Amino acid sequence: MTAVSAVVVREPGAAPAIETVELPEPGSGQVRVRVRAAGVCHSDLSMVNGTLRPPYPLVLGHEAAGEVVAVGDDVTRARVGDHVGLNWQPACRMCWFCTHGQPWLCATSSGIPAIENGATVQGVPAYVTLGLGAFAEEVLVPENAVIGVPDALDWASAALLGCAVLTGTGAVRNTARVAQGDSVLVIGLGGVGLSVVAAARAAGAGPVIAVDVSEAKKALAEAAGATDFVVASDALAKEIRSRTSGRGADHAFECVGRSSTIRAAWRATRRGGQVTVVGMGRADDNVELSALDIFSSARTLRSSVYGNSDPDRDIPVLAADVLSGTIGVEHLITDRIGLDQVPAAFDRMSRGEGARSVVIF
Known part of the structure; x- marks a missing residue:
């Protein structure tokens, strides 16, 4: 067993704390990775605040990059x-969804908040968030959960490719297929929303209108490439129409995960436009739209799960885009923190402050 320090939560609503976690040695097809950087994602907060209901005790963290330090037998894709x-969310490559071109809906890995992998906390079996538990000095994962990235890519950027950038960019490129000249509305400017803004601008969209409840997000939106910034209000649809020749946006991306912001995105989109829900909300937060509005507006409402991406294919492409300057990442990082500062990062996230906090090991 290998003892590592990790951020663990014991029960819903409890304060996360650093504890010693023991990892087994890599078995057949497994890889141990020394984590170099890990982003603090809203999905981690959802594991704590009751939005999701994982088993406990739970090692938090899932957006990360690092260096392979040990491999088990029969490992072929990492050294x-x-x-x-x-x-x-590594794809099994064998289920119906994987064999029909939708690995982001893999029947083996999709929708599972946490798993057991042999790790223990004080002798008790521990669960790891989304199969990783990456707020830890080291992680033990199946080899299909590791994807090579260039040595020239800094650790923080590499970490963000695994969730915020992949999810946001994938929503633009894979789900909505935003084209040059399309008007784009982005509601919610956390790490994912800002990644949507950057990807929309890289696609040649314009205007790209960024919306948040906080005026403090304006500078972040502009750094990501937004042409316009609007503070959310009840008059949002009217404001968006005034900036899109009276029609509404061609594309609206909801990056919050609330029924109220989904409805706001719907109302601010033109007839025949597309609404893409990127934010993950609560099971009991229902969205209500009138049957007549659905018919007469001819809008499309869809979700984008993990950017509708195939990480094995898309992460190397994104890494190349970051290194070439096509996609920016540095503006997403508002705080570089230590492992013990993860609870404070959750507090900032709950208050809507900043973009991504990244744990640097």
């Missing part, structure tokens, strides 16, 4: 010393 990003 000791490799720089890798971590994939929290």
